[in-house]
Amino acid sequence: MKVKAYHSAHPSDPQVFHDDDECPAGREIPWWNKQLGTDERPRCEYCVSIDAHRPVALSGR
Numbered sequence: 132m133k134v135k136a137y138h139s140a141h142p143s144d145p146q147v148f149h150d151d152d153e154c155p156a157g158r159e160i161p162w163w164n165k166q167l168g169t170d171e172r173p174r175c176e177y178c179v180s181i182d183a184h185r186p187v188a189l190s191g192r
Protein backbone atom coordinates (compact mmCIF):
# COMPACT_ATOMS: atom_id res chain seq x y z
CA MET A 132 0.00 0.00 0.00
CA LYS A 133 0.96 3.60 -0.37
CA VAL A 134 3.15 5.04 2.32
CA LYS A 135 4.92 8.29 2.90
CA ALA A 136 7.87 8.82 0.60
CA TYR A 137 11.10 7.36 1.89
CA HIS A 138 14.57 6.62 0.60
CA SER A 139 17.76 4.90 1.64
CA ALA A 140 20.49 6.94 3.26
CA HIS A 141 23.06 4.38 2.20
CA PRO A 142 25.34 5.81 -0.52
CA SER A 143 25.61 2.52 -2.44
CA ASP A 144 21.84 2.07 -2.71
CA PRO A 145 19.93 3.34 -5.77
CA GLN A 146 19.41 7.08 -5.54
CA VAL A 147 15.62 6.90 -5.78
CA PHE A 148 12.71 7.32 -3.41
CA HIS A 149 9.93 4.83 -2.66
CA ASP A 150 6.33 5.42 -1.70
CA ASP A 151 4.92 1.90 -1.47
CA ASP A 152 5.51 -0.72 1.21
CA GLU A 153 5.11 -3.52 -1.34
CA CYS A 154 8.19 -2.39 -3.22
CA PRO A 155 10.84 -5.15 -3.26
CA ALA A 156 13.67 -2.63 -3.42
CA GLY A 157 12.19 -0.56 -0.61
CA ARG A 158 11.78 -3.65 1.55
CA GLU A 159 15.49 -4.33 1.34
CA ILE A 160 16.31 -1.06 3.01
CA PRO A 161 16.94 -1.74 6.70
CA TRP A 162 15.08 0.53 9.07
CA TRP A 163 18.27 2.25 10.18
CA ASN A 164 18.91 3.40 6.61
CA LYS A 165 15.36 4.57 5.92
CA GLN A 166 14.87 8.29 5.71
CA LEU A 167 11.54 10.01 5.22
CA GLY A 168 11.04 12.22 2.20
CA THR A 169 11.99 12.09 -1.47
CA ASP A 170 15.36 13.83 -1.10
CA GLU A 171 14.51 15.27 -4.56
CA ARG A 172 15.33 11.92 -6.12
CA PRO A 173 13.42 10.27 -8.98
CA ARG A 174 10.73 7.77 -8.03
CA CYS A 175 11.71 4.12 -7.88
CA GLU A 176 10.70 2.16 -11.00
CA TYR A 177 9.18 -0.64 -8.90
CA CYS A 178 6.98 1.83 -7.08
CA VAL A 179 5.85 3.31 -10.40
CA SER A 180 5.07 -0.16 -11.71
CA ILE A 181 3.20 -1.26 -8.57
CA ASP A 182 1.10 1.89 -8.76
CA ALA A 183 0.34 1.35 -12.45
CA HIS A 184 -0.88 -2.22 -11.90
CA ARG A 185 -2.92 -1.65 -8.79
CA PRO A 186 -6.66 -2.01 -9.34
CA VAL A 187 -8.42 1.29 -9.15
CA ALA A 188 -10.35 1.56 -5.91
CA LEU A 189 -14.10 1.58 -6.40
CA SER A 190 -15.71 4.76 -5.27
CA GLY A 191 -19.03 6.45 -5.48
CA ARG A 192 -21.07 3.24 -5.76
Ligand SMILES: [Zn+2]
Nearest residue numbers: 149154175178
Ligand atom coordinates in the same frame (compact mmCIF):
# COMPACT_ATOMS: atom_id res chain seq x y z
ZN1 LIG B 1 10.38 1.45 -4.70
